[in-house]
Amino acid sequence: MDIEARPPQTTQQYVLEQLRRAILTGQLAPGSAIRQDALAEQLGVSRVPIREALKILEGEGQVIYRPRRGYMVAELAxxxxxxxxxxxxxxxxxxxxxxxxxxxxxxxxxxxxxxxxxxxxxxxxxxxxxxxxxxxxxxxxxxxxxxxxxxxxxxxxxxxxxxxxxxxxxxxxxxxxxxxxxxxxxxxxxxxxxxxxxxxxxxxxxxxxxxxxxxxxxxxx
Amino acid sequence: MDIEARPPQTTQQYVLEQLRRAILTGQLAPGSAIRQDALAEQLGVSRVPIREALKILEGEGQVIYRPRRGYMVAELAxxxxxxxxxxxxxxxxxxxxxxxxxxxxxxxxxxxxxxxxxxxxxxxxxxxxxxxxxxxxxxxxxxxxxxxxxxxxxxxxxxxxxxxxxxxxxxxxxxxxxxxxxxxxxxxxxxxxxxxxxxxxxxxxxxxxxxxxxxxxxxxx
DNA sequence: CGATTGTATTTTGGATCCAGTATTACTTGT
DNA sequence: ACAAGTAATACTGGATCCAAAATACAATCG
Known part of the structure; x- marks a missing residue:
């Protein structure tokens, strides 16, 4: 038997999905700041997985990051x-x-x-x-x-x-x-x-x- | 006046540079696993900025990530x-x-x-x-x-x-x-x-x- | 002797806590 | 009344701690 192991869903992946969805639907409007602990409370997780999900989105260019200022949703003119x-x-x-x-x-x-x-x-x-x-x-x-x-x-x-x-x-x-x-x-x-x-x-x-x-x-x- | 503020260098950015360099020079060989706390000790920082830098590299596709298994340097055949x-x-x-x-x-x-x-x-x-x-x-x-x-x-x-x-x-x-x-x-x-x-x-x-x-x-x- | 199950160790994932910086509000002086 | 300086507040970045999962190893049973 060679069953494909189901990759476990980690919290950051859950957060990532939620963020993508929120950006896609416009719930997180382009240009708006992303407040980490507000999000954490809203999703019922700590700030750590939020930060890591945001890092991935940063690598993908979907959010803009400025050190000590936080993240904003990238604008698309x-x-x-x-x-x-x-x-x-x-x-x-x-x-x-x-x-x-x-x-x-x-x-x-x-x-x-x-x-x-x-x-x-x-x-x-x-x-x-x-x-x-x-x-x-x-x-x-x-x-x-x-x-x-x-x-x-x-x-x-x-x-x-x-x-x-x-x-x-x-x-x-x-x-x-x-x-x-x-x-x-x-x-x-x-x-x-x-x-x-x-x-x-x-x-x-x-x-x-x-x-x-x-x-x-x-x-x- | 509209002066561009100099973004301060954070630890994760430092870590990111070091990782990029290590991958570029081959010190971190393609396919090798990346041990987080070994790296943290080596660079004299905690594991948090290591993880976040790795997330960015993940978004860029330079490292492969499997949940609960960790990161490896992406191989290039x-x-x-x-x-x-x-x-x-x-x-x-x-x-x-x-x-x-x-x-x-x-x-x-x-x-x-x-x-x-x-x-x-x-x-x-x-x-x-x-x-x-x-x-x-x-x-x-x-x-x-x-x-x-x-x-x-x-x-x-x-x-x-x-x-x-x-x-x-x-x-x-x-x-x-x-x-x-x-x-x-x-x-x-x-x-x-x-x-x-x-x-x-x-x-x-x-x-x-x-x-x-x-x-x-x-x-x- | 080999395989399988149970256990110990290692390593990652997440939460909480603390420190440093940016922003905001307020006060004071002109 | 307005500007500048200062204090209060809020938020991010980093460290440490704890829990859960994976791997390695050993012991037991067929």
Whole structure:
């Protein structure tokens, strides 16, 4: 027997999850200071696991740290967002180039399943679930590249730029666009057509960026 | 007046520096376990700042963490190295494309200065100084792109793939090659010739990778 | 003699406590 | 009334202590 040992869930991992979630949903607003012992009390743990979770987020660039001043949630201005998104696109492009050469039918099935989850969550209006399924969709493709470090970086970039997602998905028209583009991506993968796939990913990105520009413009008024 | 406050050096930052250095020079060999209180005693601090520094390195992917088992220095097999290097190249390419449009004469001067430092350190046989100057050379160019997050990722990737550098630079022939290629890069920047610059960076990378293949092959015997 | 279970030791994870620094509020002087 | 200096407060950084989990070792049973 060779049973995979379940890695035990430590408190810091729990805290890390909670922090990620709070940042993603905007409960911890970008730019706001993070008070360690308030958080500790709120989560019912001591300050130590809080500090360690914050250190990981610091390494990932999701929070800003200034010695003796504490942590704040990193802000994402439009131009920062565009920068992160641009990096994501470059890396994802590299990943899918490799992925399309090695992807199996089961992977494609998973892709299709993840897409179905996106649609279902969208119709149910469950924003968090939709963001999660969307992530799974993209990373199914990325995983097929078999480049673990590239995957890691994309994962961090994803988290870092997913901050405003919840607002973004709430618009009906965006959901439809995403659904349509995803299906196109799946088709291109099925056909093993690299250039078409790259083109579709590019369009997917441009659609997203355009939507964001509108969104930010609306915010400013 | 808007003076930037000097951030005080905390113990964890000191520990972090020491750990980075130990990993870079190979004192902490890839794959070896990191014993927390041994380190704490050695550096004359408590275990707390050690743990927090390790958390940052975990976020950067330089050490592997398993709950309740501790940390190990991440191993870099040849294929891992190639993967990291490939990512670096892609991102550096994006950076220099932007950089060449915005770079100033002062930046170019700094580039030339950094290159001079590389040569000087090389002749003096100071490997660590040479690695540092080489890093400065590349990041002078990257900084000119004005993409702070991209810069951050490149910085992490650089550290992660710099592990074997000390061995690498010790060979005379490599030093000469690096010097020659750097000068070519500077010339291309001066001429604002993007395509030539990209081409030269690609060659620079290929030369490095080829050298590494030889090096690893020698190691295996 | 080998394997398995129980025990001791080592090492990490978390809590509490203390010290040093930054921020805020208040007081005092002009 | 406003500014500057000072005192009070709040929060972070680090050390020590304790608990829990993993590993190493030994003893016992088949």
């Amino acid at each position: 439009l131009e920062d967002f565009l920068e992160v998104y641009r990096i994501r696109q470059i890396l994802e492009e590299e990943a899918v180039r490799r992925a399309i050469e090695r992807i199996t039918d089961e992977d494609i099935q998973r892709l299709q399943d993840a897409h179905a989850d996106v649609v279902a969550a969208g119709q149910a209006g469950e924003i968090i679930a939709m963001a999660a399924a969307n992530r799974r969709f993209h990373f199914t493709l990325i995983d097929a590249a078999g480049m673990p470090r590239l995957r890691r970086f994309l994962s961090i970039l994803w988290d870092a730029s997913d901050v405003y997602r919840s607002l973004y998905y709430s618009e009906e028209s965006n959901r439809e666009r995403v659904e349509h583009e995803h299906q196109g991506i799946i088709d291109a993968v099925r056909a093993r057509d690299t250039e078409d796939l790259i083109r579709r990913l590019g369009e997917h990105r441009e659609g997203t960026v355009a939507t964001f520009r509108e969104f930010m413009a609306k915010q400013d008024t | 040849l294929e891992d190295f190639l993967e990291v290097y490939r990512i670096r190249q892609i991102l550096e390419e994006e950076a220099v494309r932007r950089a060449i449009e915005r770079i100033t004469d002062e930046d170019i001067q700094r580039l030339q200065d950094a290159h001079a430092d590389v040569v000087a350190a090389g002749q003096a046989g100071e490997i660590i100084a040479m690695a540092a100057a080489n890093r400065r050379f590349h990041f002078t160019l990257i900084d000119a792109a004005g993409m702070p997050r991209l810069r951050r990722f490149l910085s992490i990737l650089w550290d992660a793939s710099d592990v074997y550098r000390s061995l690498y630079y010790s060979e005379e022939s490599n030093r000469e090659r690096v010097e020659h290629e750097h000068q070519g890069i500077i010339d291309a920047v001066r001429a604002r010739d993007t395509e030539d610059l990209i081409r030269r960076l690609g060659e620079h990378r290929e030369g490095t990778v080829a050298t590494f293949r030889e090096f690893m092959a020698k190691q295996d015997t």
